[in-house]
Amino acid sequence: MELNSVLEIVARTDPGMVRTNNEDSVLANATRGIVILADGMGGYNAGEVASGMATALLGSELEKTLGTAGIGLLESSRLHELLETEIARANGAIYQMAQSQPQYAGMGTTLVAGVFHDDRLTVAHVGDSRLYRLRGEDFQQITRDHSLLQEQIDSGLLTREQARLSQNKNLVTRAVGIDPQVQPEIHEHAVLPGDIYLLCSDGLNDMVEDDEIGMTLGMLAANLELCATQLIQMANDNGGRDNVSVILVKVKSAYPARGWWQRFLAWLK
Amino acid sequence: MAKLILSIEGTVLKEIPLLKERTTIGRKPHNDIQIDNLAISGEHAVVISILNDAFLEDLNSTNGTFVNGQSIKKHFLQNGDVIEMGKYRLKYLNETAQPGAGADFEKTMILRPGAMPRPADPAAAAAPASFAETTAAAHSTTVVGMETSPVAAPAAVPVPLLGAIQLLSGSNAGKELELTKTLTTLGKPGVQVAVIARRPHGYFITHVEGTSFPVVNGRALDAQAHPLNDHDIIELAGTKMEFFLKS
Numbered sequence: 449m450e451l452n453s454v455l456e457i458v459a460r461t462d463p464g465m466v467r468t469n470n471e472d473s474v475l476a477n478a479t480r481g482i483v484i485l486a487d488g489m490g491g492y493n494a495g496e497v498a499s500g501m502a503t504a505l506l507g508s509e510l511e512k513t514l515g516t517a518g519i520g521l522l523e524s525s526r527l528h529e530l531l532e533t534e535i536a537r538a539n540g541a542i543y544q545m546a547q548s549q550p551q552y553a554g555m556g557t558t559l560v561a562g563v564f565h566d567d568r569l570t571v572a573h574v575g576d577s578r579l580y581r582l583r584g585e586d587f588q589q590i591t592r593d594h595s596l597l598q599e600q601i602d603s604g605l606l607t608r609e610q611a612r613l614s615q616n617k618n619l620v621t622r623a624v625g626i627d628p629q630v631q632p633e634i635h636e637h638a639v640l641p642g643d644i645y646l647l648c649s650d651g652l653n654d655m656v657e658d659d660e661i662g663m664t665l666g667m668l669a670a671n672l673e674l675c676a677t678q679l680i681q682m683a684n685d686n687g688g689r690d691n692v693s694v695i696l697v698k699v700k701s702a703y704p705a706r707g708w709w710q711r712f713l714a715w716l717k
Numbered sequence: 718m719a720k721l722i723l724s725i726e727g728t729v730l731k732e733i734p735l736l737k738e739r740t741t742i743g744r745k746p747h748n749d750i751q752i753d754n755l756a757i758s759g760e761h762a763v764v765i766s767i768l769n770d771a772f773l774e775d776l777n778s779t780n781g782t783f784v785n786g787q788s789i790k791k792h793f794l795q796n797g798d799v800i801e802m803g804k805y806r807l808k809y810l811n812e813t814a815q816p817g818a819g820a821d822f823e824k825t826m827i828l829r830p831g832a833m834p835r836p837a838d839p840a841a842a843a844a845p846a847s848f849a850e851t852t853a854a855a856h857s858t859t860v861v862g863m864e865t866s867p868v869a870a871p872a873a874v875p876v877p878l879l880g881a882i883q884l885l886s887g888s889n890a891g892k893e894l895e896l897t898k899t900l901t902t903l904g905k906p907g908v909q910v911a912v913i914a915r916r917p918h919g920y921f922i923t924h925v926e927g928t929s930f931p932v933v934n935g936r937a938l939d940a941q942a943h944p945l946n947d948h949d950i951i952e953l954a955g956t957k958m959e960f961f962l963k964s
Binding site: 487489595600606614616619620626667668674678681685 | 767768769770772793795811824826827828898899900906910912916923924926
């Protein structure tokens with residue numbers, strides 16, 4: 449099923465105000481409903497290599513499989529499996545590269561990847577790159593960071609407000625390419641027409657408060673390009689200490705994999 | 718590296734680097750920071766360090782622990798906090814908290830479970846090692862493969878002047894709107910909308926939606942952001958308004 453008439457997608461990445469290189473990578477394919485964002489880490493250009501490999505490898509495999517097979521109504525579990533397999537594969541490739549080439553030793557990347565299918569969005573993430581959703585007035589963080597701070601918030605050691613004051617930002621507890629195995633977190637969410645999704649690297653959410661991000665999405669929903677520019681500009685105006693990447697997805701209408709009749713038949717089986 | 722500076726009545730007694738995960742404070746000799754004074758409980762308080770953060774906890778002391786004048790049980794220490802116990806003061810200083818310090822401060826790093834380093838482990842606290850060294854240490858420490866990058870002083874100087882819009886035509890003519898937020902949208906959704914962004918160096922207007930673009934001082938804008946100057950006249954969705962800076 450082709451989704452380019454249903455999804456409007458804008459992907460943007462910016463080095464920020466301090467860094468000379470950009471270790472973030474973004475990939476979007478509106479036809480297949482695929483969005484991927486990765487924030488690399490590692491010395492020299494290793495971070496770029498890791499995030500670039502993650503988006504390219506995962507993107508091409510997802511495009512290939514979704515292009516030929518198409519994931520239907522009853523096949524959510526297959527999509528889940530597909531994401532797991534392909535993230536494992538990308539992890540293996542980055543890990544191998546890091547092991548075999550000294551200049552890439554220790555490189556890794558965070559990852560947040562979404563696949564839109566059948567009025568749903570399946571999201572896989574590793575590390576602290578995030579997915580947010582604006583639905584009506586409600587702006588919410590959908591993914592939960594794999595980070596030291598999130599663990600401290602969960603354990604009650606820190607409140608969300610205190611976490612903003614922490615000096616332990618940017619410490620992730622999971623990353624792609626660091627170990628031979630990686631455990632992505634994968635969830636499926638119902639999608640409604642009018643929803644706006646935001647994938648971003650910590651360069652955005654560390655520099656701009658969630659309220660401000662949500663307000664920007666709400667105000668500039670009619671013009672996603674401008675919205676992306678504005679978000680990056682806000683991060684840079686606040687200091688732009690890290691690379692900033694955003695992918696915005698606007699859902700223009702419903703996109704069930706089959707009509708109601710096919711759904712009914714499938715239900716009978 | 719974070720540290721505490723112990724003083725009494727303005728006289729500095731000593732400086733204690735927070736090297737351990739738990740730094741205990743009390744009257745008894747086994748404490749890391751011993752304060753031999755009857756106003757201090759045997760085990761008075763403890764500072765728990767987690768990498769670059771530190772938490773102060775009062776251990777049910779008789780006379781209590783105060784931070785910046787407030788009695789606390791548990792407190793997330795911030796650079797410059799003053800801890801008081803009896804007549805003694807402990808000032809908390811965390812150099813990494815200063816902007817520009819800690820070259821790798823903003824770099825994303827992986828933290829390996831079960832291998833948390835000691836808070837002020839010299840290897841972790843020192844400037845990032847060369848690549849080969851970091852790799853070699855990858856199995857024993859949690860911090861892997863960082864590169865030093867210069868950190869500039871943060872930008873974000875607040876807008877010195879507050880901007881506002883006054884409507885010049887329409888039923889609400891004369892009405893004034895202060896532009897206090899980062900973004901303010903103007904116009905009619907679905908017809909014509911523009912946004913005014915408040916940035917560190919001034920206000921900017923940009924077209925958002927609609928077939929016609931806003932007109933500033935008689936000239937139609939393009940898709941780019943346009944800086945607003947004092948007394949600019951904006952025409953938008955059939956309404957005329959003036960942008961001005963308040964002093």
